[in-house]
Amino acid sequence: MGKLAREVAVVAVGMCKFGNYSKYGPPEQIKTSRDIWMEAYLDLVQHMDKTVNIQEEAEALFLGNFSSDLFEQQGHLAPLMAEVIGLNPKPALRLEDACVSGGVAFRTAIISVASGMYDTVIAGGVEKMTDLTTAGVTDTLAAAADSVYEFPYGATFPGLYANIATAHMAKYGTTLKQLRLVAIKNHNNGKLNPRAQMQMTMEDMMNKNIQKGVGNWNDIWEYLDDDKVNPWVAYPLRLNDCSLVTDGAAMAIVTTRENAEKYTDTPIWIIGTGQGSDTLALHDRPDRTHLRAAQTASKEAFQMAGLEPKDIQVAEVHDCFTIAEIVAMEDVGFFAPGEGAKAVEEGLTELNSQMPINTSGGLKSKGHPIGASGIGQIVEVFKQMRGEAEGKRQLKNIPEIGLTHNVGGSGGSCTIHIFKR
C-alpha cells in the first residue's frame, strides 16, 4: 500500500455555478466549457485567503474531462484550459476515467506534488454536457460502458445502475421508498447551496407543478409515484433517482507544506488517497450489488490515513443515481452491506446528523458535470472543513475529517480521498 512521500495540502478551491448553459437556451445564458472554466478560476481567485500569483506559482494543470470530444467536438482540452487561465507553456494534461476523471486528475496532482516533481499544481475538472439531444447525451455517457458487450444489448447508464438496484433490492430488501429518500435529502441540501444547479427541495418542485396546474398531489410520495412528473427512466429508477445533466467546472490548488502558508493559514491536508479499477462490464463482476473498485480505493485510502470509516465527519459520495449513494456508503464502510438504505430512512445521513452525506446537494441536486464532479466534491468538503459552506448548509460541528468518493462508469474505476483540517 502506498503512502505520500511528502505532505500535500489543498489551499484554495473554486467552482462555477453548476447549471444548464445549453445552446438551446436563451443566447444570454449560453456558455462553453472555457467560459465556465474561467468562472471557476475567478471563484478560486476571489476566495483565496492570501494573494498569490497563480500564473507564476502553478507548475502544471491536471484536468479531468470525460468527453469534450463528443459533447463539444473539442479534443485536446488541457492546453486550451491552461491557456485561458494563463498557464501556457507549462505542462497541461487531461485525464479521463469517465465520471471519476476529476478524481483521478486530483489524485495525479497529489502524486505529482508528493513525489517532488512539482511543488504547486492545479487539479481541475470541466464538462459541458447540454448541447446534445437527450439521446445524444445518453449515447455519449454509454461510451463509458462496454461498447461491444453491453451497449448493443440496450445498456444505458441509468439502466446499468438500475441493474445494481434490482440486485441490491433482491439481496437486501432495499425499497423504492429508500431510494427516493436519498434524492429528497440531497435536494434539501442542494436548496442551501448557491452553486447548485437545482436549488429546490422535492416539495418545492411539487408545489411549483401544482401552481402550474400540472396536477395535484396530497404528499411528496404521491408526487414521486406519478409518471407524469416523475417518469420511469429505467425501473426501479425514476427521473428523480437520476443525477442531472450539467455544465460545470471546478478547480483546486494542490501544494506542499512549505508552500501552503503562502496561500492560507488553514490548509486542508490530504491524508489518504485510494484508487481502484474493475471490469467495465457489470456482468463480469461476481457481485453486482457493490463496487469492488470503491472497496479497493477505500481500503487504500483508510490505510494511508490510519483511520476508520467511523472517523469521517462529512462525506461527498458519488450519487449519480440514488442507489449509487446507498452502495457508496456501504463500499466506503460507513454502514454494513444492506444497512445503507436503512440509515437513509432513519435520517442518519442528513445535515447535522450522525454521518452527513452530500451536504452540497450531491450530483442529484448540485449537478453532475461528469469530469468536474470529483473536483466539485472536494470544493464542498474543503468549505465544510473550514466552516465556509454558505448559510445553513454549514455543519454545526465543523468537521475535522472529511472524505470524497468518486466513481467512474458503473464502477469500472473509483477514487477516494481523505482530508484533515
Place this chain on the structure above:
Amino acid sequence: MAKKTQKPVGKASAPAGKAPAPKPAEKPAAPAVKLFTVQSYVDFINQKKLMGAKCKDCGKINLPPRIVCSNCYKGNLEWVEVEGKGTLASFSSIFIGSSFMNAKGYSSKKPYVFGTVDLDAGVSISGHIKGVNELDPDSIQIGMRVQVAYEDGTETFIDRSGNKSERPKVFITFIPEEQ
C-alpha cells in the same frame, strides 16, 4: 495483400522483354481456427452459436472469447460452444433507451428489459431479456431461469464514403427457459 492479386487494369499486356505478369496468387485458405477476436464472436452469433474460448491450461471458459485467458493470463485457448442457459442476476426495464434501441422501435411507451445473466457454464453476459412483461417489472424475478434466443435483425453499415446500408445481423436475447 490485395496488390499481389490485383490484375493490371487498362493495360493490354506486360511490356515485352520482361517476365510475364504473375499469375493471380491462390487465395489463402480460410483459417481452420477462427482467431479469438471480438469479430469472431460476432460472426458465430450471426451463425446462432454462442462460442467461448476455453483455456487449455486452467480450464476457464472465456466468454466472450479473448486471446489472453482472464483467469491465468496465458494464451493457450480453444473454441467451445457454450450452452445459453442460466439465471437472471439483475435487470432493468428501460424506458429511456439508447438511440440504438429507439431505432428498433422501443420508447417510454414500449420499454425493453436489459439484464445480466449468469450462465450455467460459469460465465456471465448482458442481454436483452424478452418474453417478460416490461411494463410490470415487479413481475420479473431475479433468479428466474432464462435461455438464449437468437433474433434476426439488421444493422446499419456506413461505408467510407458515408453511404448507408442495412445488413443482416443476429442479436442475442434471452427468454424465460422453456420447461
